[in-house]
Amino acid sequence: MMSVLYGIFVVFKYIFGLGALLALLGxxxxxxxxxxHLIVRFSLRNQPADRCLWLRQLFLETPNRVPS
Structure with a gap:
């Protein structure tokens, strides 16, 4: 399996260039x-605040800013 993936990588790299491969991966x-983000937003919409808190913080909430 890894040899197939490596072969696809090599062929793509030589046809389109490494920049195109990195852009495609990005x-x-x-x-x-x-x-x-969409899955978490719509699945946590009606959930309690303490349930799956790390998912909510990772995808939905912005970091707390220190008041100036």
Missing amino acids: IGAMLVWFTL
């Missing part, structure tokens, strides 16, 4: 993050 990572 876009894929952003899509995964956005999908997880």
